[in-house]
Amino acid sequence: MSASKGQRWVGGNRVELLENGEQYYPRVFDAIRGARREVVIETFILFEDEVGSALHAVLRQAALRGVKVDLMIDGFGSPGLSSEYIEGLGSVGVRVRVFDPGRQIFGWRINDFRRMHRKIVVVDGQIAFVGGMNFAADQLQGFGPMGKQDYAVELRGPIAREIHHFVLRAIALGGKGASWFRRRLRASGQGVTAPEGTAEVLFVTRDNGQHTTDIERHYRAAIRSARERIVIANAYFFPGYRLIKEMRRAALRGVLVHLILQGVPDMPFVKVAASMLYHHLLHAGVRIHEYTERPLHGKVALADHQWSTVGSSNLDPLSLSLNLEANVVVRSEAFNQALWDKLHHLMQNSCRQVRASDLTEWSAWRLVRSFCVFHLLRWYPAWAGWLPRHAPRLKPLGKQGPRGGSTRTDIV
Incomplete structure (x- = not known):
């Protein structure tokens, strides 16, 4: 099948299958520890448990050594993060954004449709992870009978650059704008990404605009x-x-x-x-x-x-x-x-x-x-198609952190 508009087959990639959190989290955390310039994460669920705490620690360490860190979570999937958790990231410059947190009426969330369900990690525009795993302890087999069976992939090669452009564009469309997107691409210092394998890969997304099906x-x-x-x-x-x-x-x-x-x-x-x-x-x-x-x-x-x-x-x-x-x-x-x-x-x-x-x-x-x-x-x-659509937006909250970051949560 040919690719849709804005999506293309990219050759020269190495793709490795990762099974369950026992394989996925060590790879992701090691990649973040090795980051030199940038880490961008999108996840539906982030819980403040052993996995969420480990992610918190590696993101703080990356930000403290000067890496640009952007974390996007979904407001429906990740509703319970404490202010201490968020401020611990924002205080060192990690930019945390929430996709449509919605409102509650009598304790019930009323904005449940069209969630940001993606699970993507991109490090330095060179390594990407895509799959079904959130950042939560129930993705570990050691969690017990309700620990989930799941899969993701680690991608190295030119496709990582395509995914990198996508996640930055998602932030830009959420309110940062085209000029921010261009500056961020220049700051990433990417040239041509060298082939690292033989796999052809197509990055395919579903949205409520041009890529609905x-x-x-x-x-x-x-x-x-x-x-x-x-x-x-x-x-x-x-x-x-x-x-x-x-x-x-x-x-x-x-x-x-x-x-x-x-x-x-x-x-x-x-x-x-x-x-x-x-x-x-x-x-x-x-x-x-x-x-x-x-x-x-x-x-x-x-x-x-x-x-x-x-x-x-x-x-x-x-x-x-x-x-x-x-x-x-x-x-x-x-x-x-x-x-x-x-x-x-x-x-x-x-x-x-x-x-x-x-x-x-x-x-x-x-x-x-x-x-x-x-x-x-x-x-x-x-x-x-009749159900409500969410218009992405950014709303800065709080004040600037000490490292040029922010102690705010941006609403996307």
Whole structure:
């Protein structure tokens, strides 16, 4: 599939798959410790736990040695950070921004739609991390039965520069402006980024402007062109009608289509929603595997032996029609094989395969429900567009910190 406007395939990259927080956090923190000029982070969730405290420490250390540090969090996903936590960053020059914190009425948040759901880290414009992992202890296996199973990638090479431009542009569009963006690019000191590998990578985003369906379209194109195998592991699965149709068509033409979904959900409705599609998919030959060790939080997929994707986007109405998301699409046989090895191991050792004979609901109810689900899936991209849109903005709060930074939280 060709890239959409503003997105392009970039060659010469090294891409490494990272599984769970045990692999992800040490890599991210080591990269930040080695930063010379700049660290930019976007995350949906940042909790003030052992992981959030470790991030706090490495960001402070980076800022104290003169590194420019920008941290963007989502106001819905990260609502509980203490003033001490924020001021501890701002006092050394870390710029903290909150995407649309929203208001509360009688203790209820009323601005829940169109969240900043991306998880991106960029260091010196040379190393980038993209995936599904937030900064929270529940991304660690040691967290216990509710510790999440998840994936991210570390990227080195020219694609890191593309992602760097994107995260700086997001800050600029939030209120800093084009002149700030140009100054920041000059200050980063980037020339041409040397190739570091052989993988071709496309950085794909979903927003509420020009790129409303890009991630879903790449999924559909990969499924449509697959000839041997498709594996999709996704935490929150309730996609639109067109994606379901492509999966069914692929299975009916003989492609091995595997879905890995939550069997031990972090939220009960997740499994209920996905299971409403089981009959429709199983009868076309799609193989459904429920991951049963703990909650699945990954958002990854592969097709045949070259195409893979890893990112923040679930396959549900929130991610596909409302939230701001970011995935990388990778063309690399070696990376595809690495992801296949992980997912195949999951299917063989940690999943329960769902079979049509397991579904014993009354057929009349199934018929009525299937009719309702079909029309909901067919039309939800349209009705999702009616929901409120958030206009990004920056609002400086507080006073300047002692290192030319700020003790404020900017609202994006």
